[in-house]
Structures are given as structure tokens and as C-alpha cells.
Amino acid sequence: MDSYQTVVSQMHSAGVLIGMTQKTEIVGVADGGKGLSEELKKQFPSMQFILDKSHFRDHLYDTAEALGIKQENRSDWVNPRLKAVANGNVDEVLKEFEVENKKDPIHRRTRLIGYIKRFKDALDYNKFKSKGYPIGSGEIESAHKSIPQKRLKIPGASWRSDSINPIFSLRILRANGWWEEFWDNRIEEMAAA
Incomplete structure (x- = not known):
């Protein structure tokens, strides 16, 4: 129950106490709380931050709803995009959203574009899984x-x-x-x- 800066500092201290060094491989999985990944990267500069896959999926579903996609069709819209991102094709999905947003700007899609840009290096889920990292x-x-x-x-x-x-x-x-x-x-x- 404190600021990200304080909590992450305590995590860093705990890591040092158990033997963490500059060469220690560090992987962090979390949601997209404002400032959390940034503070983790600041205090653990070598950390591979991974955006929790279910949180990313939720953002896709929220966007599908805002776009007016019927509930029974949302998974057909979300799943191919989620799969493309998981396969490392973040740029293509991002470009698709940006092109669509130029034609028909929708606030929720604009938010999703910003979210993807913010976490671009934290979304390559299949690569992370192949390295044995958790993705959730x-x-x-x-x-x-x-x-x-x-x-x-x-x-x-x-x-x-x-x-x-x-x-x-x-x-x-x-x-x-x-x-x-x-x-x-x-x-x-x-x-x-």
C-alpha cells in the first residue's frame, strides 16, 4: 500500500538481499497500471517487462465493444489480432488500428493504439513462452x-x-x-x- 517507486525499491532491495546482481536475468509480468512498468524498468534496467496477456486481451475486447461489434462476434475480431501480436507482429496490428482510426476516429481505439505503443516490447508472447517466461x-x-x-x-x-x-x-x-x-x-x- 505505497507508491510504485517505494514498492519497487523494496522489491529491488529484496532482490539484492537474495543475490541479485547486474547480470541476473530479471523478468517482470504485470498489468498496465500507469507508471508500474516504467518504475520497474527504471529500478531494474535489464528487466524484460511482459504485459499480462489477459490484461491485453481485455483491452482488445473493450475496444471491440466500443466499436459496436456484437458480443457473439467479438472473439472473431479479438483472436486474430491477439494471435498476430503473440506471434511478434505488433507493428502490423498497430498499423491496422492506426489506418482504421484515421478513417473513423474512435476514442477507445485511440487508447488501444497508445497502450500498444507503450507496451510494444512487452507483447511478443510466443517468444517469451519459448524462453520459458511467464506471460500471465x-x-x-x-x-x-x-x-x-x-x-x-x-x-x-x-x-x-x-x-x-x-x-x-x-x-x-x-x-x-x-x-x-x-x-x-x-x-x-x-x-x-
């Missing part, structure tokens, strides 16, 4: 639902900003199996003080 953030999304959201969304619960991070930290410790080690270290620190 489903595991993290699932962990987010079962660790922080499960606690935050208890009916009747209220939260203060100064209590959220400590609670998350404890839940993450427990989820990762570090609960006992954390408390053993904490007891040692308190005894030494």
Missing part, C-alpha cells in the same frame, strides 16, 4: 486474493493506512512458511536489546 500474472493475482484481499474484505472490517502493511507482512510471512523463523529472529533481537 495469474499466480500473483490468485495470491493477492487469498492473502491480502481475504483479510481486507472481511464484512464490517475497517482499515487505517498505518495498519495495512504490517498485517500484509504477517500474512505473507505465514503464506511463505517463514512464520516460525520470523518470530524466532524477533525474540532473539528483543532478547539481545
Whole structure:
């Protein structure tokens, strides 16, 4: 529960603590949150950022809806474009959208064009898969639902900003199996003080 700059800095520090060096191969998969990929690239300059494929697919579906494509026909519009992008043909898909937008400018398509340009180097899904990289953030999304959201969304619960991070930290410790080690270290620190 902090700025991208602070959170990514903490991630960087954690990486250094576990042995990350300038030669470490770093791959990051995330959604297109404004400023997230930029902050990751800033603090992890060698990172290969990958835009979560399902988020990109959602943007295509949202655009199809805005174009007036009937729901039953949207997958016929989305799938060939998604496949072309996944095969590394981002420029061709981008050009198609730009040509269509010159003829008939639609705000949602204009947004999609900007989105594709912003993440152009993060969309070559088949190449990423061939390298063994993940192309989706489903595991993290699932962990987010079962660790922080499960606690935050208890009916009747209220939260203060100064209590959220400590609670998350404890839940993450427990989820990762570090609960006992954390408390053993904490007891040692308190005894030494």
C-alpha cells in the first residue's frame, strides 16, 4: 500500500538481499497500471517487462465493444489480432488500428493504439513462452486474493493506512512458511536489546 517507486525499491532491495546482481536475468509480468512498468524498468534496467496477456486481451475486447461489434462476434475480431501480436507482429496490428482510426476516429481505439505503443516490447508472447517466461500474472493475482484481499474484505472490517502493511507482512510471512523463523529472529533481537 505505497507508491510504485517505494514498492519497487523494496522489491529491488529484496532482490539484492537474495543475490541479485547486474547480470541476473530479471523478468517482470504485470498489468498496465500507469507508471508500474516504467518504475520497474527504471529500478531494474535489464528487466524484460511482459504485459499480462489477459490484461491485453481485455483491452482488445473493450475496444471491440466500443466499436459496436456484437458480443457473439467479438472473439472473431479479438483472436486474430491477439494471435498476430503473440506471434511478434505488433507493428502490423498497430498499423491496422492506426489506418482504421484515421478513417473513423474512435476514442477507445485511440487508447488501444497508445497502450500498444507503450507496451510494444512487452507483447511478443510466443517468444517469451519459448524462453520459458511467464506471460500471465495469474499466480500473483490468485495470491493477492487469498492473502491480502481475504483479510481486507472481511464484512464490517475497517482499515487505517498505518495498519495495512504490517498485517500484509504477517500474512505473507505465514503464506511463505517463514512464520516460525520470523518470530524466532524477533525474540532473539528483543532478547539481545
